[in-house]
Amino acid sequence: PSLVALRRVFSLSQIHGFIMQALSQKSLIETLDIHEDSLEEAVCSIACLCQKTCETFKKKRSFLDNDDLIDKTADVLLNLHCLRQIQKEIRYVFVDEFQDTDPKQWEIMQLLCDSTHYLDKKKLFLVGDVKQSIYGFRGVHVQQFLTIKDAFLSHNASKVVYLSDNFRTQASVLNALNPMFKTLFESDTDTRIPYTPLTGFKKEEGHVSCAYLGKGCSHHDEARFIAEWILQKKQSEASFSWSDVAVLFRRRR
Secondary structure, three states, X not given: OOHHHHHOOOOHHHHHHHHHHHHHOHHHHHHOOOOOOOHHHHHHHHHHHHHHHHHHHXXXXXXXXXXXXXXXXXXXXXXXXXXXXXXHHOOOEEEOOHHHOOHHHHHHHHHHHOOOOOOXXXXXXXXXXXXXXXXXXXXXXXXXXXXXXXXXXXOOOOOOOOOOEEXXXXXXXXXXXXXXXXXXXXXXXXXXXXXOOOEEEEOOOOOOOOOOOOOOOOHHHHHHHHHHHHHHHHHHOOOOOHHHOXXXXXXXX
C-alpha cells in the first residue's frame, strides 16, 4: 500500500505517530523485517499491523465501528426485498451537516429515497454549508456537495433555500467580512465555492476597520500595527481610555 492508501484508513496525526515510532524504535523496524532506508514501507507495515490487530479485536467481541455500520447498511440495501420494504417505511429523509457526507453515506441516502432517482419521490431534505466541510480526510469531497446542489436547482420539484440571515454578528462586522470571504471561497480555493453574503439580523450600530498586512508580514508587524492603531486612537480622541482596549489573540504564546 502507498501513503495515499494509508490516509484513507488513518488520520494524519496517527500516521505522524507511526513515523515517530518507526524512527525512534529500531527494534520495531527489525521485528517487521523492514529496511531502515524505506520509511514508507515501514509506516505502511506498521499501519497494516495496527489495522489487523483492530479487526481481530472487533471480531472477538462482535464490535462494529462507524465504518462497519455504514458498510453493513449498504450491504443490506443491496438486497432488493429489504430495500423495497425500507423505502416503504421511510416517508422522509432529513440529513443535517450534509457537507460532511462521504460517497458511501450518500449512496445509502439515495437508496432510501428511491432506487431510480433520489429526487423524484420528494422525500429528501438536506441541510448543510459547504464552507464548513472539514472531513476531507475521511473521503468527503466538496465537489459532491456542489454537484448535488446543482441537481436540486435543476429538478422541477426541488428547491434550494439560502439561509443568509446571521443572528450572532453585527452588520458592521459582516460588511467587512463578506467581501473577504467571497474572495477566499471563490478565488483562493482548489474548488470554487460560491459565496452567499450574510445579512446581519442585529441592528446595533458599530464600526469595523480591517488591516491587510500581506503575506510577507510577521507577527511583529502585526503587533506593531495594533500598537500604532491604539496610540493613534488615544491621541485623536480625548475620551478614549486604555481600558477601552481589548486585544484578542489566536493563542497565548
